[in-house]
Amino acid sequence: MGESITFWVLAVVSVIAALGLVFSRRAVYSALMLGVVMLSLAVLYAVQDAPFLAAVQIIVYTGAVMMLFLFVLMLVGVDSSDSLVETIRGQRFWAIVAGLGFAALLGLGIGNTLIAAPKGLAVANQNGNVPSLAELIFTRHVFAFEVTSALLITAALGAMVLAHRERTEPKPTQRDLSRARFVEFGRHGKNPAPLPGPGTYARHNAIDMPALLPDGTVSPLSVNRVIARHEAEEGTLAPEVAQILQQEEEGK
């Protein structure tokens, strides 16, 4: 009873999410829809007395793989669209061949389970769900899992090699950077300290307020040029700031 209710609710949710995944125009929405499909699958596994598979589905697929997708999508940009030019020759042909092969494999696998008499969950989970799975993974299917892990490690290594950049000089440490700043100060008098924040020593703490030096004059380093330009247009620019900008103009 509970199982069939869960199934029908999740069926509606996951089919709608899957359709949304295909038809959504934003890549991030598609990725989120895929996440919903994966979560529904996990709940279905849990209902089918496979709690370990459900937990792993969430941790590995929803938590790690999908998160990676999302990261890439977000870093690539909000509204970038894929280029539809096919660069691999014969891509369609081989894609169709691979698709047919996969369909045949899937059909064989499902047919196999339909023809053979099912053993039932009670037999499969005789020693408990987790130990039974562990036994299968580490005895009968150990080679398949090792091969898969070798494949994944190869892929990770390949990505690292492709992204690797040889350093030609040692990375400057904070100490080196600090020394360089002071040498610069000694030679050319360039201020080694960070730029003063707006509003330092001022009566206002806002981004459009220039910092005051201890003697009360305005520090030119702290004048925000962008805001000053807007204020000049509006006619609200403070006279001392205007004077500084004027002097700078003449200095050039």
Place this chain on the structure above:
Amino acid sequence: MNNPGPTLSDFGHDPLWISIIKAVAIFVFLMLGVLFGVWTERKLISRMQHRYGPNRAGKFGLLQSVADGLKMGLKEDLMPRTVDKVIYFLAPVVIAVPAFLAFSVIPFGPMVWMFGHKTPLQLTDLPVAVLLVLATASIGVYGIVLAGWGSRSPYAILGGLRSSAQVVSYEIAMGLSFVAVFLKAGTLSTSEIVAKQAGGGTWDIFGMHIPTPSWYVFSLIPSFLIYAVTMLGETNRVPFDLPEGEGELVGGFHTEYSSSLKFAMFMLAEYVNVFTVSAMAITLFLGGWRAPWPISLWDGANTGWWPMLWFFAKLALAFAFFVWVRASLPRVRYDQLMAFGWKVLIPLNLGWILLAATLQALRLPESNRNGILAFGAVVVIAGLGIWLRFDTVNQRRREARAAEVEEEFEQLREEPAAGGFPVPPLDLPHYHGVVPSARAPKEEVTSGSN
């Protein structure tokens, strides 16, 4: 004295209304826990910083968080114009719901009588309960990512990416620190892990029977220490609260959420997550609801409703640890944080798991002990050999670097302006006419050495 508590077969027999009572009780406990947790944190950290903390609303300021909560509920809910409305709205929900879910597998106590039913003080348990906690944590990360992306603001997206990268990385180290517990307990269910910590074995040395402590914090101390670090990283708490590095990112992923009800959800999720990781630390390492040593001598300590009190006491102490850390440690730099997680915690953890597995294998009655010991000796000798080789290389590098620094100091002592460094005039009045380099050389103090 040794009431082992419920096992997996004790779950799943509750009538629906008892499950509902338990679920509501957990929800109320977490909500009240957050209210008073915020108060405790603010009060405790102010005492550590020699100030009073909130003391206006109610006695001892106890109602301060209630007032803050009301304020957040009544404030105008601003929706920035450019945000992605669906995702902006969804993110606080996605982060808050899984935070509560994780508490359904935390054992609060043994079997008790509740309205005429004998039932365990735990909502539910699974053969994979600990993995469920990891799974809910990984769904909670979506809330962070979505809040960052949906806000359409550079601060928020950078904060969201930082924060989720941090949580995902520290989750690996956290999951690995559970492995030794699984190996030792032989189960992934929380109630059974607590049951396994009921009684320690004895250590036979020269005919003397020394009882060994039963909590895993003693026998698996490396795992516990690594877990204690990762729980700070996993919950984005000081010293790992990079996502809200105010100087760099304003509020991180929740910059665009004004202090309205949505922001309250983020706050709620953060505190509930702190409670969850603390409760996991208690369950996996600190004996769960079992009474600590002097109390456990009393026969009734681990029966009835008493264990709930021990559990809450442990939870309060674990929370106080979070506050103590926040009061003591500065924030670390982001690259240092990631390097620490990936290059220190994970390799250490893997090595420790190998060691723990070997020790566990030695205890099996049918194991070939001599074979394991010989293999272990080979591994240890090879490891030592590699370490010695690299240590001499490192030693030589360190010495070369120290010599370089010493040489530079020598040069600067002779001629302070060497290399173009700015130096004040050397005959200033407070030098009393003595050129500093002519005085007795002083010990050079580098920055950061206090």
